[in-house]
Amino acid sequence: MLHLFNLLHLSGGNSGIGKETAVALALRGARVIIACRDPERAAKAVREIKMRSHNMNVLHMHLDLANLRAIREFCKAFLQKEKRLDILINNAGMPSVLDWTDDNFSMCFGVNHLGHFLLTNLLLGRLKESAPSRIITLTCSNYKYQKLDFQDLNYNLLPFFTYCRSKLANIYFTQELARLMEGKGVTAYSVHPGYVSSAWTCHYSILFRMLMQVVMFMFFVPCELGAQTVVHCAVADGVTQHSGCYFSDCRPAALRPFAKDPSVAKKLWEASERLVGLP
Template identity: 45%
Template sequence: MQMLRSFFLSPWSSAERLDGKTVVITGANTGIGKETAIDLAKRGAKVIIACRDMEKAEAAVKDVIESSGNENVLCMKLDLADSRSIKEFADAINKGEPKLNILINNAGVMVCPYGKTADGFEMQIGVNHLGHFLLTHLLIDLIKRSAPARIINVSSMAHSWGSINLEDINSENGYDKNKAYAQSKLANILFTSSLAKRLEGTGVTAYSLHPGVVQTDLWRHLNGPQQFFMKIISPFTKNSVQGAQTTIYCAVEPSLEKESGGYYSDCAPANCSAAGKDNDLAQKLWELSCRMLSITWE
């Protein structure tokens, strides 16, 4: 239903400018991240593309500059599967940037075979949740000093099939790649609501979103029947430009300045699952994340 609804919706658009603002987007070398970078660069922002593969990132920077006409676009190395890389990246931003107005936690891995990050976390929870949790923690003081500022976590409607296994978050007692993906996307929503509560009164707001069913190279790990299903529904799926719209909406829409912690889809507030609204679960996940990353985040 949601797919059909978005198919007939008139596209959201806004002439909002971001001159003098600085934006960091993770995983913006391709897909919706890259389209988001192009759009925000067109609005006059300084855009920093944070990626693991510097060759791809440099090619993306060229494309973004060409498409936006904004020369103030650069890339920096960030591997969300390695806390050392996250710390080095955050350190470089904290030392090199006087402000950070918008952080878009966009990068992600999807239904990949079982693997572990450099820190021993299951790859999907490690990259999609813990990597961005640590990154946000390390940049939060700079973001607060830059208020009004926004933090945007790209989740997915897949969160609604997920649950958080606090006892075995790394799926060591059995791995189902679809469940692990759904768990990581639910974690994005719970992180957003917890973060919003902690940021009340700071001028920093947080949002999570479902970009739509987007044709991206994240589909590469889908199995045969899943690939076939995606082919059938592809007329109703979004391309990367359409898929980026809700991220852009959360980044620039002026009416959201007074909103924080919500979940969005098709450039409008949306309903997340009951688990996504579970404050007790959100608090437990927050505490577990801090323990796993050995950080203290009041």
């Protein structure tokens, strides 16, 4: 089993799949850091994670993935305080909403892809120093409904399609990250947790929330079950040979052919570097 010292858990670690993942890893003795933008919800989540895991080594740090400057400030603070980073879990995700980040990116693309892209790159040095280490990025099987348009990566006309594109970007990001980290002791995985009954509907109207509560009760899985593939990729011994792969139900899963194009993954990486201002 991978030695656990630090788990960095992104915004979303205070609820849903993120919180259940944090509990599962805290139960295994991990030092857990959840990064959230809402300090009150984060503090409440930390108390619950400690109570359920009997692990007092759980804390939170402030992070707003919709603001590139805030991401840089978070990484600077994290690197000053923490000398190891064994597992980075990019759990945060915005649903299909028509909104914009502080840097004028569509909310889905800005948070779901660019925020994780910048954060991961700024922490790669610590991950390599802590090798063997792992990076897990949550995606969704909805990726298959859209392809990227490099003339308009910031597409924000139809929220559901924007969400699908951001989830496809997560997959390409993981593939190119795994290629770049080959031989450096850092492995990367994209994970579809299933359709999970969580609080993602909070961004929508009351009527929609009521409707989705019925749908989720009938067809979606609980958060604890949805976290299992994330935990598997974080701690299982056999996954390291599958770096860059897409996981579902605790095993590598097939992707649509267009989602396995290394030239597109490389092109997205280079475009993302320009968009977030990485050298």
